[in-house]
Amino acid sequence: MTAMTSPPAPSPRFRISRHRRLAWVGSILACSLSVLGLALCWLNPSIGAPLRPGLDFTGGTQVQVERDCSPCKPVTAAEVREGLAALALPSPEGEVAPSLGSASVQVLDGGRSLLLRLPALDADQSKAVIDDLATRVGPLLSSGTSVNTIGPTLGSRLLQGSLVSLLVSFAGIAVYITFSYSGIFAGLALLCLAHDVLITCGLFAWLGLLQGIEVDSLFAVSLITVAGYSVTDTVVVYDRIREQRRTLGDLPLVEQVDVAVDATLTRSLYTSFTTLLPLVALIFFGGSTLFWFAVALTVGIAVGSWSSIGLAPTLLPVFSKR
Amino acid sequence: MGRQQGWFALILALTIASGALLANYGLQLGLDLRGGSQLTLQVMPAGAITRVDTEQLEAVKDVLERRINGLGVAESTLQAVGSDQLVLQLPGEQDPSQAARVLGSTALLEFRAQKPGTEQEMQGLLGLKRQAESVLRSKRPPIALDDPTATPPPPPSSLSAEDLAKALTSLGIKVPAGASEVDQLELLLRETNRRILALYGPPLITGKDLTSAGRQQQATGTGWEVTLGFNREGGEKFAALTQSIAGTNRVLGIVLDGRSISEASVGEQFKVAGITGGSASITGNFSAEEARDLEVQLRGGSLPLPVKIVEVRTVGPSLGAENIRSSLVAGLSGLALVAVFMAVVYRLPGMVAVVALSLYALFNLAIYALIPVTLTLPGIAGFILSVGMAVDANVLIFERIKEELRAGNTLIRSIDTGFSLALSSIIDGHVTGLISCAALFFLGTGLVKGFAVTLAIGLVLSLFTALTCTRTLLRLLMSYPALRRPTYFLPARQLPPARTAAAQPGVA
Numbered sequence: 065m066t067a068m069t070s071p072p073a074p075s076p077r078f079r080i081s082r083h084r085r086l087a088w089v090g091s092i093l094a095c096s097l098s099v100l101g102l103a104l105c106w107l108n109p110s111i112g113a114p115l116r117p118g119l120d121f122t123g124g125t126q127v128q129v130e131r132d133c134s135p136c137k138p139v140t141a142a143e144v145r146e147g148l149a150a151l152a153l154p155s156p157e158g159e160v161a162p163s164l165g166s167a168s169v170q171v172l173d174g175g176r177s178l179l180l181r182l183p184a185l186d187a188d189q190s191k192a193v194i195d196d197l198a199t200r201v202g203p204l205l206s207s208g209t210s211v212n213t214i215g216p217t218l219g220s221r222l223l224q225g226s227l228v229s230l231l232v233s234f235a236g237i238a239v240y241i242t243f244s245y246s247g248i249f250a251g252l253a254l255l256c257l258a259h260d261v262l263i264t265c266g267l268f269a270w271l272g273l274l275q276g277i278e279v280d281s282l283f284a285v286s287l288i289t290v291a292g293y294s295v296t297d298t299v300v301v302y303d304r305i306r307e308q309r310r311t312l313g314d315l316p317l318v319e320q321v322d323v324a325v326d327a328t329l330t331r332s333l334y335t336s337f338t339t340l341l342p343l344v345a346l347i348f349f350g351g352s353t354l355f356w357f358a359v360a361l362t363v364g365i366a367v368g369s370w371s372s373i374g375l376a377p378t379l380l381p382v383f384s385k386r
Numbered sequence: 387m388g389r390q391q392g393w394f395a396l397i398l399a400l401t402i403a404s405g406a407l408l409a410n411y412g413l414q415l416g417l418d419l420r421g422g423s424q425l426t427l428q429v430m431p432a433g434a435i436t437r438v439d440t441e442q443l444e445a446v447k448d449v450l451e452r453r454i455n456g457l458g459v460a461e462s463t464l465q466a467v468g469s470d471q472l473v474l475q476l477p478g479e480q481d482p483s484q485a486a487r488v489l490g491s492t493a494l495l496e497f498r499a500q501k502p503g504t505e506q507e508m509q510g511l512l513g514l515k516r517q518a519e520s521v522l523r524s525k526r527p528p529i530a531l532d533d534p535t536a537t538p539p540p541p542p543s544s545l546s547a548e549d550l551a552k553a554l555t556s557l558g559i560k561v562p563a564g565a566s567e568v569d570q571l572e573l574l575l576r577e578t579n580r581r582i583l584a585l586y587g588p589p590l591i592t593g594k595d596l597t598s599a600g601r602q603q604q605a606t607g608t609g610w611e612v613t614l615g616f617n618r619e620g621g622e623k624f625a626a627l628t629q630s631i632a633g634t635n636r637v638l639g640i641v642l643d644g645r646s647i648s649e650a651s652v653g654e655q656f657k658v659a660g661i662t663g664g665s666a667s668i669t670g671n672f673s674a675e676e677a678r679d680l681e682v683q684l685r686g687g688s689l690p691l692p693v694k695i696v697e698v699r700t701v702g703p704s705l706g707a708e709n710i711r712s713s714l715v716a717g718l719s720g721l722a723l724v725a726v727f728m729a730v731v732y733r734l735p736g737m738v739a740v741v742a743l744s745l746y747a748l749f750n751l752a753i754y755a756l757i758p759v760t761l762t763l764p765g766i767a768g769f770i771l772s773v774g775m776a777v778d779a780n781v782l783i784f785e786r787i788k789e790e791l792r793a794g795n796t797l798i799r800s801i802d803t804g805f806s807l808a809l810s811s812i813i814d815g816h817v818t819g820l821i822s823c824a825a826l827f828f829l830g831t832g833l834v835k836g837f838a839v840t841l842a843i844g845l846v847l848s849l850f851t852a853l854t855c856t857r858t859l860l861r862l863l864m865s866y867p868a869l870r871r872p873t874y875f876l877p878a879r880q881l882p883p884a885r886t887a888a889a890q891p892g893v894a
Contacts, residue, residue: 187483187487188486207421208702209702210701211700213697214697215697228829229830229834232825236822237821240818284834285767296815299818300811302814328785337727339771339778342721342724345716345719345720348716351708
């Protein structure tokens with residue numbers, strides 16, 4: 065592996081091949097943990113899916129209201145739920161209004177705002193719910209009210225659309241790398257990409273299990289971004305290996321990889337760092353809507369940086385031997 | 387040098403144009419940023435049509451547009467999305483329930499005559515229907531009275547639990563266990579309506595025969611009625627229809643979307659010519675609001691295919707404002723940190739990159755205003771990420787320049803080689819990014835699309851700024867001998883010893 069070769073080989077300061085077992089074990093560990101989280105989520109009767117699906121995918125109505133008071137009279141979720149169960153909703157003639165007994169109610173910001181998850185309601189019905197809330201816990205700030213209703217068919221379409229676009233973009237990337245590099249490069253790039261996406265999903269499976277965090281369509285967007293970023297990062301190292309073929313082609317592949325990783329290491333770390341800066345800023349200063357989105361991206365990009373340094377190049381000699 | 391100046395002039399012109407564009411057009415903000423309501427309508431296939439095509443979608447859109455205009459909502463937009471969906475945006479509208487009511491129903495109006503020999507059955511059904519309706523009306527949560535001076539509705543004619551049960555069994559309805567009285571009444575109404583429809587003949591006049599619709603308060607009672615004007619043919623058909631049932635006990639049924647909303651008998655005096663004059667009115671005991679909704683729907687015409695409201699999103703303006711402010715603060719502070727980082731690590735070219743990246747942000751926003759791109763939260767996220775990619779391109783170039791300098795090359799040569807060597811990896815990274823964007827744009831749904839658009843614009847622009855702006859500015863600065871020092875690019879200790887000595891007199 066470290067045999068001396070005739071040309072004065074550039075001696076990399078950092079040899080990734082010496083640490084590759086560590087990188088592999090770490091990745092296998094993280095992947096196993098993620099699979100475990102996804103499996104536990106799936107087996108959990110209250111979730112029943114690898115990730116806890118949010119409103120975007122399950123369909124339903126979500127009502128958020130902000131109370132116009134300071135300080136607010138304390139209100140408990142159970143109180144609100146009781147009120148909802150007793151509420152008679154208007155319904156179009158000949159149809160039976162959905163029952164609100166199964167509503168989930170969250171009290172946020174120390175009782176200042178309420179988040180309700182209800183079965184899918186039409187516009188009149190959600191108005192009735194808000195009017196009812198206004199009499200119970202009001203007055204409400206009309207400018208702080210938001211209502212989202214997603215029909216069940218739309219939810220499944222959204223999920224389908226997200227998955228299909230993810231797979232198609234994988235396929236497109238694989239074709240591109242196969243043509244500009246080779247099949248093995250493409251296969252490894254996809255492996256790393258799957259690794260990054262899996263670990264991001266795994267984290268959210270655990271968050272769903274332990275914290276009740278749900279995934280929405282923004283999460284799907286973040287996965288796609290992580291995938292794209294992961295490939296970009298990997299390609300830079302590959303580009304260096306391809307470029308060195310002319311000068312270092314006689315060296316064993318392990319050496320070539322070491323030189324390429326060492327040469328691109330600073331760039332990989334700096335780029336991840338500069339991309340993570342705005343994301344971390346979003347986590348700390350961004351609105352609540354973007355919080356989990358930024359978390360998913362931060363983790364995915366950090367993992368992507370790891371895999372493009374520790375996995376994609378070090379696996380290359382292993383798979384090229386055959 | 388002439389070529390550099392040409393590029394510089396182009397960049398300057400683009401900067402001025404972008405500034406002017408932004409000042410004049412401004413950015414379009416999505417509803418999640420400024421508040422309002424968004425309704426997604428799914429066009430459902432019906433009858434012989436199993437797949438909705440563009441032509442049918444357009445036809446539905448036309449009708450809906452007329453209805454929206456009838457509602458008089460300012461600034462609303464209705465857009466086709468995909469092959470079978472329409473998205474209606476109502477900026478600033480906090481209560482989309484009226485729009486949902488008016489747009490959601492097909493508004494297929496039909497006039498039908500009752501079949502002969504069914505008089506007795508009809509009478510029984512109508513009796514049940516009236517009773518169930520009035521009891522239900524008294525049970526419903528009182529909707530705000532349209533007219534404060536209106537007298538309260540008369541006490542409901544009683545329908546005891548026993549009578550209700552008897553009526554239900556006589557119609558053969560199985561009541562599910564635990565159904566409330568309201569649910570039972572709804573079931574009763576549904577069944578009576580179904581049976582009443584069965585007693586009608588085929589539709590003789592439809593909404594297509596109308597020329598106008600209006601509403602007025604009923605001469606007697608507190609309700610509203612909807613007035614209709616027929617075209618010539620419709621007027622003739624209406625006269626013939628009323629003539630055929632005049633003086634009998636049979637009724638004229640007015641059916642809206644498969645629901646009998648009004649049943650009228652025609653007096654003996656119309657036996658000769660029917661009701662002529664080409665107009666009619668529907669007295670269905672409407673509230674003012676219901677009458678207005680129906681009027682708008684009838685004026686807009688009936689939908690060629692039924693629609694279903696599959697999504698309603700409402701965002702309050704203060705939620706929107708808070709989101710935009712905090713996201714802006716986050717984005718800007720993140721970018722400021724990136725700028726500091728670049729200047730510290732890469733020195734002179736780092737500062738050049740900061741200028742180039744500022745131009746990059748400006749061009750991006752100008753393109754958003756030009757196309758125009760509606761900025762939503764995912765869109766902002768896409769923008770922030772594309773900034774990350776743009777920075778990456780600069781980092782790749784500068785690392786290469788440093789490498790060349792360490793290898794002992796001259797400054798100008800290092801810069802040129804740095805740019806050309808970094809090119810292939812920059813292009814590979816951007817192309818794979820654009821492939822993802824294409825997949826997301828063509829296959830993804832609304833939210834994902836917005837992200838794909840801003841990211842794609844960002845990627846294309848980042849290629850331009852990294853390869854042109856950074857390079858032109860750097861070359862321009864290098865024409866000043868005072869700035870031509872390798873130590874402005876990397877710490878002196880990293881330079882090969884021979885170079886440090888030779889670099890002092892400013893080698894070109």
